[in-house]
Amino acid sequence: MKTYNILFLCTGNSARSIMAEALATVLSKGRLIGYSAGSAPVGHVNPFALEKIKPLGYPLEKLRSKSWDEFARPDAPQMDFIITVCASAAGEACPVWPGRPASAHWGFEDPGAVEGSDAEKRRVFNDVFVGLSKRIELLSALPIETLDHDSLRNRMQEIDGHAR
Numbered sequence: 001m002k003t004y005n006i007l008f009l010c011t012g013n014s015a016r017s018i019m020a021e022a023l024a025t026v027l028s029k030g031r032l033i034g035y036s037a038g039s040a041p042v043g044h045v046n047p048f049a050l051e052k053i054k055p056l057g058y059p060l061e062k063l064r065s066k067s068w069d070e071f072a073r074p075d076a077p078q079m080d081f082i083i084t085v086c087a088s089a090a091g092e093a094c095p096v097w098p099g100r101p102a103s104a105h106w107g108f109e110d111p112g113a114v115e116g117s118d119a120e121k122r123r124v125f126n127d128v129f130v131g132l133s134k135r136i137e138l139l140s141a142l143p144i145e146t147l148d149h150d151s152l153r154n155r156m157q158e159i160d161g162h163a164r
Contacts, residue, residue: 004080004144006032007101013038013065015046015112015125016085020132022058027133028140035077037068046112048125072097081139081156085132086110102149104156106135135159 008020017036024034045063054060070076079101085108108131111124138159147155 001031002145003030004032005077006034006081006083006139007068007071007079007097008034008036009038009068009082009084010036010086011039012042012110012112013067014042014044015049015110016108016128016132018045018049018063018065019052019125019129020083020085020136022053022056022063023129023132023136024139026056026058027136031140032081032136033077035071035079036063037066037071039068041065041067046125048111048121051122052125052129074098083156100149102153102156104153104160106132106160108132138162 006024008017008024010017013036017038021034021036024032043065045065050060050063053063071079076098078099079097080099082097082101082103084103084105108128109124111121111128114121114124139156142152142155144152
């Protein structure tokens with residue numbers, strides 16, 4: 001089985017993109033290898049994100065807030081897919097990614113910005129986690145090997161609308 005590298009981008013790389021990294025690897029049963037990064041990483045992973053990821057069995061020690069510059073280096077893994085998960089990262093000037101990966105935008109509110117009780121924060125983190133899970137399951141089910149670059153990009157973008 002061919003594996004594909006997928007990079008999830010957000011501004012702070014502390015919640016949405018981190019959860020997507022773990023979900024992609026686990027839900028695709030290794031068909032997708034998830035990575036995450038941010039344009040302005042905050043330097044820590046949100047504890048509510050870790051709380052959602054822990055039951056997946058994904059190694060938490062692999063998760064860290066990091067710059068997307070790490071993935072633009074020549075020695076970085078080549079990405080097959082790049083997905084932005086927040087509006088601000090989607091509008092930023094991204095690095096040039098080697099290999100012309102297929103890209104899409106799946107927008108989610110920032111659960112880390114939610115004010116309120118821990119219960120309210122957990123509810124928003126859960127909503128984002130479920131939304132990411134649905135989209136990643138749909139992406140994992142695509143016949144990736146048979147789609148050309150443009151068709152794949154279009155299907156990836158359609159996933160966002162179908163999973164709402």
